[in-house]
Amino acid sequence: MLRFLVIRLVWMIPSLFAVSFLAFVLIQLPPGDYVTTYIATLAASNEVVDQNTAADLRNRFGLDQPLLIQYAKWISGILIAGDFGLSFEWQQPVSELIWERMALTLVLTVSTLIATWAIALPIGVYSAVKKYSVGDYIFTFFSFLGLAIPSFLLALVLMYVAAVQLGQEVGGLFSQDYVNAPWSFGKVLDLISHLWIPVIILAVSGTASLIRVMRANMLDELNKPYVTTARAKGLSEFRLLVKYPLRVALNPFISTIAWLLPNLVSGSIIVAIVLSLPTAGPMLLQSLMSQDMYLAGAFVLLICALTLVGALVSDILLALADPRIRLE
Amino acid sequence: MTEKTTPPPRGCMIDRRTVLSGVAGLAALSSAPAFGQAAREAPELARMVAANQLPPLAERLPRSPMVVTPHERAGSYGGTMRRGLRGSSDHNGILRMVGNQGLVRWNLAFTQVEPNVAERWEVNADASEFTFHLRPGMKWSDGKPFGADDVVFAIEDCVKNTDLYRSVPALLTIAGKPVTVTKVSDSVVKFTFAGPYAMFLEQLATPLGQHVTLFPKHYCQQFLPKYNASLASSTDWPNQFRARCGDIEIPSRWGNAEKPTIDPWVITEPYTGGATRVVMRRNPYFWQVDTNGAQLPYIDQLVMNISQDVESLMLDTISGRIDIQDRHIDTLQNKPTLSQNMQRGGYRLVELVASSAQQCQIYLNMTHKDPAMRAMFANIDFRRALSLGIDRKEIIDLVYLGQSEPYQTGPRPGHPWYHERLARQFTDHDPKRANEMLDRLGYNRRGRDNIRLRPDGQRLFFAIDVIPTLYPDAVDTLELVKRHWAEIGVDIKVNTIERALYYTRGDSNDHDAAVWPGPGGLDPMLDSRDYFAQHPQGSRYAIPWTLWYVSGGRDGQEPPESQKRRMKLFDDARATADIARRGVLMKEVFDLTADAFETIGICLAVNAFGIARNNLRNVPEKMPQAWSWPNPGPALPQQFFFTT
Numbered sequence: 001m002l003r004f005l006v007i008r009l010v011w012m013i014p015s016l017f018a019v020s021f022l023a024f025v026l027i028q029l030p031p032g033d034y035v036t037t038y039i040a041t042l043a044a045s046n047e048v049v050d051q052n053t054a055a056d057l058r059n060r061f062g063l064d065q066p067l068l069i070q071y072a073k074w075i076s077g078i079l080i081a082g083d084f085g086l087s088f089e090w091q092q093p094v095s096e097l098i099w100e101r102m103a104l105t106l107v108l109t110v111s112t113l114i115a116t117w118a119i120a121l122p123i124g125v126y127s128a129v130k131k132y133s134v135g136d137y138i139f140t141f142f143s144f145l146g147l148a149i150p151s152f153l154l155a156l157v158l159m160y161v162a163a164v165q166l167g168q169e170v171g172g173l174f175s176q177d178y179v180n181a182p183w184s185f186g187k188v189l190d191l192i193s194h195l196w197i198p199v200i201i202l203a204v205s206g207t208a209s210l211i212r213v214m215r216a217n218m219l220d221e222l223n224k225p226y227v228t229t230a231r232a233k234g235l236s237e238f239r240l241l242v243k244y245p246l247r248v249a250l251n252p253f254i255s256t257i258a259w260l261l262p263n264l265v266s267g268s269i270i271v272a273i274v275l276s277l278p279t280a281g282p283m284l285l286q287s288l289m290s291q292d293m294y295l296a297g298a299f300v301l302l303i304c305a306l307t308l309v310g311a312l313v314s315d316i317l318l319a320l321a322d323p324r325i326r327l328e
Numbered sequence: 329m330t331e332k333t334t335p336p337p338r339g340c341m342i343d344r345r346t347v348l349s350g351v352a353g354l355a356a357l358s359s360a361p362a363f364g365q366a367a368r369e370a371p372e373l374a375r376m377v378a379a380n381q382l383p384p385l386a387e388r389l390p391r392s393p394m395v396v397t398p399h400e401r402a403g404s405y406g407g408t409m410r411r412g413l414r415g416s417s418d419h420n421g422i423l424r425m426v427g428n429q430g431l432v433r434w435n436l437a438f439t440q441v442e443p444n445v446a447e448r449w450e451v452n453a454d455a456s457e458f459t460f461h462l463r464p465g466m467k468w469s470d471g472k473p474f475g476a477d478d479v480v481f482a483i484e485d486c487v488k489n490t491d492l493y494r495s496v497p498a499l500l501t502i503a504g505k506p507v508t509v510t511k512v513s514d515s516v517v518k519f520t521f522a523g524p525y526a527m528f529l530e531q532l533a534t535p536l537g538q539h540v541t542l543f544p545k546h547y548c549q550q551f552l553p554k555y556n557a558s559l560a561s562s563t564d565w566p567n568q569f570r571a572r573c574g575d576i577e578i579p580s581r582w583g584n585a586e587k588p589t590i591d592p593w594v595i596t597e598p599y600t601g602g603a604t605r606v607v608m609r610r611n612p613y614f615w616q617v618d619t620n621g622a623q624l625p626y627i628d629q630l631v632m633n634i635s636q637d638v639e640s641l642m643l644d645t646i647s648g649r650i651d652i653q654d655r656h657i658d659t660l661q662n663k664p665t666l667s668q669n670m671q672r673g674g675y676r677l678v679e680l681v682a683s684s685a686q687q688c689q690i691y692l693n694m695t696h697k698d699p700a701m702r703a704m705f706a707n708i709d710f711r712r713a714l715s716l717g718i719d720r721k722e723i724i725d726l727v728y729l730g731q732s733e734p735y736q737t738g739p740r741p742g743h744p745w746y747h748e749r750l751a752r753q754f755t756d757h758d759p760k761r762a763n764e765m766l767d768r769l770g771y772n773r774r775g776r777d778n779i780r781l782r783p784d785g786q787r788l789f790f791a792i793d794v795i796p797t798l799y800p801d802a803v804d805t806l807e808l809v810k811r812h813w814a815e816i817g818v819d820i821k822v823n824t825i826e827r828a829l830y831y832t833r834g835d836s837n838d839h840d841a842a843v844w845p846g847p848g849g850l851d852p853m854l855d856s857r858d859y860f861a862q863h864p865q866g867s868r869y870a871i872p873w874t875l876w877y878v879s880g881g882r883d884g885q886e887p888p889e890s891q892k893r894r895m896k897l898f899d900d901a902r903a904t905a906d907i908a909r910r911g912v913l914m915k916e917v918f919d920l921t922a923d924a925f926e927t928i929g930i931c932l933a934v935n936a937f938g939i940a941r942n943n944l945r946n947v948p949e950k951m952p953q954a955w956s957w958p959n960p961g962p963a964l965p966q967q968f969f970f971t972t
Contacts, residue, residue: 030826030828030830031826031828031829032828032829032831032832033557033828033832034530036828036831036832037827037828038417039416039828039831039865040795040798040828040830040831041416042417042420042577043798043827048536048855048955049577053577055494055495056493056494056495059494059518060494060566086567087601089416089417089579089601090579090580090583090600090601091567091570091571091578091579091580091583092571092580092583092600092601097600097601097602100601100602101602156639159640159643160643163643163644163647163649164643164646164647164672167336172604172633174604176605176631179597179604179605195788236637246708260632272636273636274636274637274640275639275640276604276633276636276637276640278604282415283415283601283602286415286416286636289416290416290417295601310473311702
């Protein structure tokens, strides 16, 4: 086990380097650079940048230097000083910008995860056990509906109904009074009252697919001889289900942890944009669109690191939950 | 040296004494509440004065505050004005609302420069020396005095500091040399240029002219090594300076709540990378009053929510959660939705007069790298034939819902410099004549698909670059043009590309042709890119000629005689202070532009619109929309107020 851990950890270093370099190249691949994009964005509102200033900007950000030198500067800053650089657009340190948004992102992702599991697990088991019953058909119908509706569309429709028909405030995670207020009991209540819309929207598609996965897995297990044996020995139906087939059917849930961590940053970008949520997703997209290299690069690096860590964690958890899996 | 004094406008005659005597008179009348007479400062400020947290109004205002004549009537204090921003690169949305406080400003009609921070000025005979008289006693938003020292500091120590600005902004440079600013007295500064610069006042009234009043010396000097010895060995100080003191057009201008300004509202919740809204509260030291002597602004605070998505901004607008907005929602497609929901959202539409001349200007690259293409585009009869081949009426009806008229380019109808021939020549739809002209030019053979062949046997085909995300209407227009031109045997590709690629192709002169709205309709002197090869990113029919012009003949390609003549005339016009004389010179430019017929226009730029809530008053029903007139700033949002 220890050997496995060490090997995995050592392999992470070259992977991170490779990914960071690829990310840097990819961000630079589209034509133009941050300054071109900046000029073009302003031009969209008929705004003009002083011509001397534009040339200055390129020089100041080092955009007129070759790619390799830019990369070397960036990565050495990170390695030597832990300095992720300055965001071109905001003139703020990149690390500050990212951490500012991580707390709420974490809250949103974890609540969504809990909601998803809390809905998907029991329904999945129910549909499997009562296969082809009326209840199963109803849940199947709704879960296919949930799979089919793009979540951003659901967000837009819900927002329209809430804003125009009910006259409620939508978008964001806080009401106006609490946006910049210090944390208090009232603010937490306010957060909870705003959190349910994005949580429902994000949970809908996740729930739907998990119900299907859970149902299929359970169906595989329910006909196996060990279930029959257990039933023959007189175990109560509930205890039987929870103790044996459910545990085996859980494997895919544990595997989802691998992509759960990177989803912290990059998941649900479109929904977050539509709902104006102060999470990390919109900022990632924004930095990619404006070719704000250091900010985007740091995000990609973070996502990559989280993916690697997530994969490791889920491998370990799988081994713990299912004795049939060997790590070697 | 003869000096010409610009008289202050009529409204400026109320000085602090009048205001004070008014206050004294009020106090003398009785201790009873002032009957019918409105308060002269906001209640919250009056409370702070009473609690000794703030000096009395008379000490906060300059000796002669700028007097603003309210658009409709004098307003009352209070309220929160709500606006929307987009998540990225939308700092200019704040600038347009509050940051329009330069030495001078535009009038509402966008025709004349008026006093602002400077109460008056003198210009010498050859327009190379400008002496500005500031308002004695004027204060920054932290109560520290604003004066000549700040102006000198901003230009001499900041803008001309090569570590901060590798080259001085073009606006403060003439004949390759930057301006010199000297202090005459505490409230008088003199700008000296190396040569005549008659357009300086107009330029100063635009957003790019705001450096002069941007940097408070008492605050910003701590970030300059010249004043702060501890920075001498630092290489990072320019970044720190920009992060704390900002610049005209970067987000960090609105990211530091500590930095004093002279704006009507000051930042309390800053615009930073993680922000979800921006809040600004009234500046207790704001130096403008209404005609009753009441301090502006009327409205207590601005709240600008940051939407990542333009659709949610629309949703906020139609559900009445936005008080004034035009940015991002002013597309033609949104107009029906916004009109339909006027009642529900409780707002009205405000007309924004386009400052551009042309809605969709087609620039054929007359300096194309391929000699055959170059010869084709450079032929004036070819361009005339293409122009005659367009059915402008159909485009206007289908794409612009009938809201325009066929047009080429030039100052808009109603502008004193309107030029009939430049505006209307070759706008008829005459495919027969166009076909004859093309036949005569040697494109008389046709291929199988009825498209003409060039003398070298190639199909007559070229691509027109357009950015669909910026100008969806231009794509629709081009699709119709493609159909019209197919009838005269010319084939085009509507080349929809991403915006950065559009710029890159232009910069490296790789494009066959491109479209862009043609500016210069209300501000022909400030943006003349369609009148001659002036703008290295804008005059897309001949980028190499613009480089020749900008570099003074060192780079680029030498343009033809007509262009050189126009460049000379324009430079002369820019150095001429006398408006009538300037008009004569520009008329000559327009004559030459009309003869040369370099760009092909479709129709007059369509007016845009914005919304204002019904209870928000003093908003003009009609105002220009431009960057040089950064709407709604010059309509003076500080005198907007809420009735309920």
